[in-house]
Amino acid sequence: MTNPTDDTAAELAEWAALAGEELEISGFTPDVAAVLELAGVAAHAVRRPAAPVTTYLLGIAVGRAMAAGDDPVEAAARASAALSALAERYGGRQP
Template identity: 45%
Template sequence: MNEMDSWVAEVTAELGLTDVTVPSKEILDVARDVAHNVLRPGAPVSAYILGLAVAAGADPAEAAAKISALALQRSTSDS
């Protein structure tokens, strides 16, 4: 188990979320895309919005892909 997995396990246990799967890679990809193509403070906010979407029933990978696509569109439209 790497440090990220360990941290996620510790946090989810503390919050009583032991039966959830955390899509760490997708969350980190969204944060990277938003931070690099939109603005840095948008990264954690976008990750939170991703969490809200998943809590409302969205597929994590699909929601993450949509957010990343928006961030990448923003980058190309600013060129």
């Protein structure tokens, strides 16, 4: 019997690869778990709709870093950490 979590992770990895091919993005494999973790932080610390907005902004930051010749994995880690910290700070100011 397969673990549903394993099935989800495999499907998301496949989806990310296909989406990357469709958009002609090459050179790295996105860390799906890290993106989902960031989405979760944004959703809980800010509001649920902040999750896709935050991950979209992460993508822009990584794209800009790649255009500048930076390592996309390192750029994603830096941007994700910054956005996660911002969401936590923002969430702390909510009543």
